[in-house]
Amino acid sequence: MRFSIFASIILQCLVGALAAPHSSHAPLLGRAVGQSTPANNTPFGEVPYWPYQTFVTEPDFHPPVLQISKQPTATDGLFVFAPLPFVPVYPNRSAGGLIMDQVGNPIWHTPNEALGALQVQQLNEKNVLSFWTGGIGGDSIDAHGFGAITILDTTYQQISGVVLNDGTFKAGDSMQNKPEPSYVDIHESQITDRGTIIVTAYNSTPYDLTAVGGPKNGWVLDSLVYEIDLATNKTLFRWSSLEHVDELPLNGSHQLNLDGSIINGNNATHSWDYFLTNAVYPLDDGYILSVRHYWSAVALDAKGNVKWNLNGKTGGDFKLVNQTGTPSTFSWQHYVRPVSGTPGVDLTIDMFNNNNNGLDNGTAPSTGLSLHLDLRARTVQTISALEDPKDIIYVDSQGTYQRLARDHKFIAYGQIAKFKEYDQNNKVVLDAKFGEDNQVSSYRSFLVSNWSATPYWAPKIAATKEANGTTVLSMSWNGATPDVYDSWVIYESAIANGPLHKAHTVPRTGFESNVTLTDGTKLVVAEAAKGTQIKKVSAQLLLSSP
Numbered sequence: 395m396r397f398s399i400f401a402s403i404i405l406q407c408l409v410g411a412l413a414a415p416h417s418s419h420a421p422l423l424g425r426a427v428g429q430s431t432p433a434n435n436t437p438f439g440e441v442p443y444w445p446y447q448t449f450v451t452e453p454d455f456h457p458p459v460l461q462i463s464k465q466p467t468a469t470d471g472l473f474v475f476a477p478l479p480f481v482p483v484y485p486n487r488s489a490g491g492l493i494m495d496q497v498g499n500p501i502w503h504t505p506n507e508a509l510g511a512l513q514v515q516q517l518n519e520k521n522v523l524s525f526w527t528g529g530i531g532g533d534s535i536d537a538h539g540f541g542a543i544t545i546l547d548t549t550y551q552q553i554s555g556v557v558l559n560d561g562t563f564k565a566g567d568s569m570q571n572k573p574e575p576s577y578v579d580i581h582e583s584q585i586t587d588r589g590t591i592i593v594t595a596y597n598s599t600p601y602d603l604t605a606v607g608g609p610k611n612g613w614v615l616d617s618l619v620y621e622i623d624l625a626t627n628k629t630l631f632r633w634s635s636l637e638h639v640d641e642l643p644l645n646g647s648h649q650l651n652l653d654g655s656i657i658n659g660n661n662a663t664h665s666w667d668y669f670l671t672n673a674v675y676p677l678d679d680g681y682i683l684s685v686r687h688y689w690s691a692v693a694l695d696a697k698g699n700v701k702w703n704l705n706g707k708t709g710g711d712f713k714l715v716n717q718t719g720t721p722s723t724f725s726w727q728h729y730v731r732p733v734s735g736t737p738g739v740d741l742t743i744d745m746f747n748n749n750n751n752g753l754d755n756g757t758a759p760s761t762g763l764s765l766h767l768d769l770r771a772r773t774v775q776t777i778s779a780l781e782d783p784k785d786i787i788y789v790d791s792q793g794t795y796q797r798l799a800r801d802h803k804f805i806a807y808g809q810i811a812k813f814k815e816y817d818q819n820n821k822v823v824l825d826a827k828f829g830e831d832n833q834v835s836s837y838r839s840f841l842v843s844n845w846s847a848t849p850y851w852a853p854k855i856a857a858t859k860e861a862n863g864t865t866v867l868s869m870s871w872n873g874a875t876p877d878v879y880d881s882w883v884i885y886e887s888a889i890a891n892g893p894l895h896k897a898h899t900v901p902r903t904g905f906e907s908n909v910t911l912t913d914g915t916k917l918v919v920a921e922a923a924k925g926t927q928i929k930k931v932s933a934q935l936l937l938s939s940p
Contacts, residue, residue, distance in 0.1 A: 444829045447500070449906045450868040451854040454506055458811075458828040460498035468815050468824040469798050472501060472875070475806065475813075475839035476512040476525065477828055491525055493845065495876065496824070499904035502550070502847070502873040510539075510837045514845050515585040517624070521548055521844060524591075526580050538579040538596050538615075538670075545585075545624075549850040550873050554624050556583070556591055560632075563597050580837060581672040582619075590630060592621050592674045592681070598662040599636060606644050608666065612659040614644075617669035619683065633681075633698045635669040641700040642688065644668055648707075648725070649687040652753055673730050678737045684730035684745065691730045691743060704767065704774060706747075712767065712774045722776045724763055726751045728793045728808065729838065733764070741767045742777065746793035746805065759786045762795040762805045762816070780805060782814060782822050794838045806839030813839060849873035853932040855920045857911070864913070865937065869920045870906040871930065879922040879929045882907055887917040890936060894919060911937075 445459040458477060476491045490504035491512040504525075512525040528541015540563075543556035557576035582594040595618040603612030614636070621631035635642065647668040649657055659666035673684035679696040689706035703710035706724035714722040726748040735741035743765050749758035762780035767773075780795075780803060781787070792808025801818040811829035814822050828834065853871035860866055869882050880902050885894035894917065900909045902922075911918060920932045 444834070447905075449870060450856045450858055451870040451906055452503065452872060455500065455503045455872075457492055457494065457500045457503060458834070460494060461827045462496060462498060463825045464496060465823040467817055468496075469800070469802055469804075469841060469843065470496070471841045471843040472496075472845055473813065473826065473839065474512055474514055474842055474845070475828075475836040476510050477811070477834050477836050478508060478510070479829075479834050491523075493873075493875075496826075497904070500872075501875055501905070510580045511583050513583075513838060513840055514842045516587075517545065517554075517585050518589065521846075522546060522553065522585070523550070523845075524583055524585060526578065526583055528576070528578070528580070538581060538594075540574040540577050541580065542576040542578055543583045543591065543593065548845075548847045550847065551850055556593065556622055556624065557627065558593060558595055558620060558622070558629075560629065563595070581670075582674045584675055585624070586621070586676055589625060590621050590623050592619065592676070594619055594671050594674060596667075598665045601636065603644070603656065603659050603666065606647075606656055607654075608656045608659045613662050613665040614659060615665045615667045615669070617671045617685075619671060619674050619681065631698070633694065635671070638698070638700060642669075642685075642690075642692065642703065646688045646690070646705075648689055672728050675731050677732050677741075682730060682732055682743070684727055686726055686728065686748075689725040689727070691727075691745070702769075702772075704765075709774070712772045715773050715775050722765060722774050725749055725758075726754075726790075727763075728791075729795055731795075733797065735767075735769075738769055740769055743767065744795050744797065746789075746795040746808070747779070748789050748791065748793060748808075750788045750790045752790050755790050756788050758788075760789040760793065760807065762803055778820060780816050780820055782825075784822075785812075785814075785825075787812065792835055792837045794840065796840055798841065799843075804841040806836060808837065809835045811835065813841070815841065845875060846877050847873055847875050848878050848929065852930055853920060853922050855918070855932045855935050857918070857935060857937055865911045865915065866908050867911050867918060867920070867935075868906050868908050869922075869932070871922050872905075874922065874929075876902075879924045881923050881925075882909070883921040883923050883928070884909055884911075885919045885921070886912055886915045888912075888914045890916045892917065899923075 446456045473494045490506055491509050493502040494500050509525045509527045515522055515524050523546040526541050528539045545554040547553045558578045563577045577595045578593045579595050584592045597616045599614055599616040601612055601614045602610050604610050617635040619633040620629055622629055649668055656666050658664035670686040671683050672686045675682050680694040683692045685692055691704045693701040695701050704712050724747040728746045730745040733742040733744055745763050747761045747763040749760050759781050764777040766775050766777055787807050787810055789807050789809050794806040796804040798804055803816045806813050810831050811834045813826040815824035817823045855869050858866045882900050884898040886897040887894045898909050916937055919934045922929045
C-alpha cells in the first residue's frame with residue numbers, strides 16, 4: 395500500500411484537539427469563491443475549513459487565502475512554502491508548492507501533488523527552486539518518506555533530479571520490501587557551493603535494543619546523511635548514526651514514551667526512530683547536524699567523526715551559560731544553520747527551537763533561537779530567543795528560522811500555519827496565517843526577495859459568459875513573478891479565422907486578470923507585457939456562439 399506524504403503528516407503531526415471553527419473569514423480573492431463549509435461524514439467529525447481561492451484559468455488551483463498584517467518596515471518579498479492539510483478530507487484544498495506575494499496572490503502553484511521542502515537556492519551562482527516529492531509505506535508510523543529531489547531553473551524547467559538508491563535500504567514490512575526508485579527523505583536537500591547536494595535518508599535496521607530496555611531482536615531507524623554530486627548523482631559522502639553509537643549512544647535519545655520506554659522497535663514497520671537528523675549544513679570542512687531526538691546540534695569533521703555535541707538539555711560538550719536572562723536550552727529543534735564564526739574559535743548558530751513534541755508540549759513556547767558558541771572555552775550563550783508575546787505558539791513539529799537583510803528574521807511555525815517577521819529590535823513587523831492551527835502545515839517556509847522567474851509555458855486564457863450576456867476573458871501566467879510583466883494586451887477578431895486587432899490593455903491584477911470583451915468577438919488572444927515589451931503570448935481562443 396502506498397499513499398502520499400499526507401499520511402506522514404497525519405501520523406506524525408496531528409496531536410491535540412482540533413482547532414475551533416474559524417468564525418470570520420477574510421475577503422476571498424479571485425473571481426470565483428470556493429465553498430468553506432465542512433464536508434459531511436468526515437472521519438474526524440466537523441473540522442474548521444479555511445477559505446481558499448479559485449480561478450477560471452486554473453480550475454484545479456485552490457490556494458489558501460492569506461491573512462496578513464504588515465508594517466511599513468517589513469521586508470518586501472515572496473512567501474515560498476508547501477502547505478499540506480493534515481486530513482485528506484479537507485475538500486478542494488491545494489496540496490503542493492506555492493509562491494505567494496504579500497497581498498495573498500499566488501505567483502506560482504505546482505500541480506496538485508504533495509511535496510515538501512520547497513525553497514529558493516543557488517546552484518552555480520544562479521537561483522533555482524528545489525523540492526522533495528515522494529511517499530511512505532501505508533502501515534508505517536515512523537517513516538519519513540522515500541522520494542527524490544527536483545531542481546528547477548528560473549523558467550521552471552528541470553535541470554537536475556537527485557535520486558538515492560545504494561542497494562542497502564529496507565523499506566519496512568508495510569512496503570513488502572519492494573524496492574523504491576529513490577530513498578531520499580523529506581528533511582534535508584541543501585545545495586552547496588561545490589555543486590553538490592546534502593540529503594538525508596532513513597533505513598530500518600535490525601539492532602539489539604536490550605541496553606535501552608527494548609527487544610534483543612529489535613529494529614531502529616538508522617539516520618543517514620549523504621552528499622551527492624549533482625552532475626553525476628555520485629555519492630561523495632555517507633554518514634550513518636548507527637556507525638557512531640560510540641560517540642552518540644542510544645541512551646542519548648529522548649524519543650521515549652512517558653514512562654521512559656522506547657517508542658516502537660519491535661519490527662521493521664515500527665522501528666525506533668531514536669535519532670532523526672532533520673537538518674544538515676556544511677560547516678568548515680565538515681557538517682553540522684540537527685539531531686531532533688537527541689536535542690542536539692552535532693558537528694562532524696570531513697571524515698564523519700564527531701567534533702562536538704551541543705546538547706540542549708545538558709550542554710553536551712559545552713556549558714550552558716545564562717548571562718542574557720534567557721536560557722540557552724532547546725529541544726525537539728529544526729533547521730539548525732551556522733551563521734558566522736572563526737573555525738576553531740567561535741560560532742553563531744540559529745535554529746527553530748520547537749521546545750515541544752507530541753508527548754511533551756504546551757509548557758515551553760517555540761522560539762527562533764540564536765546561540766553563540768565559544769569553541770575553545772566550550773561555553774554557549776543565548777543571543778536571542780524570538781517569540782511574539784501577543785501570540786505565544788507551541789509547535790510540536792517542523793519549522794524554519796531564516797535571517798533576512800537589515801538584521802530582520804523570518805520564522806515559519808511548521809505545524810502551525812503562521813509566518814512572522816521580526817525586525818532588528820525583535821518586534822513583529824509581519825504576521826501571516828494560511829490555515830487553522832493543527833489543520834495544515836508547511837515543513838519549511840521562506841521569505842525571499844531574489845526570485846525572478848519567466849515560465850517557459852504560455853499564459854492561459856478562458857472566457858466566461860456572464861448573466862447580462864457579456865463575455866469576460868480571464869488571463870493568468872502561472873509562475874511569472876511581478877517584475878516579469880505588468881499588463882495584458884488583448885487582441886480580438888469578429889471573424890473566427892479573421893485578422894486580430896488590438897482591443898484592450900489592462901493592468902495585471904493578482905494571479906488572474908479580467909476584461910470584458912467587445913460584443914461579437916469570435917477570436918481572442920492575450921499577450922503578457924512589461925511596458926511596451928511583449929513577454930509571452932497565449933494560445934488563440936475561439937469563442938463559441940451563444
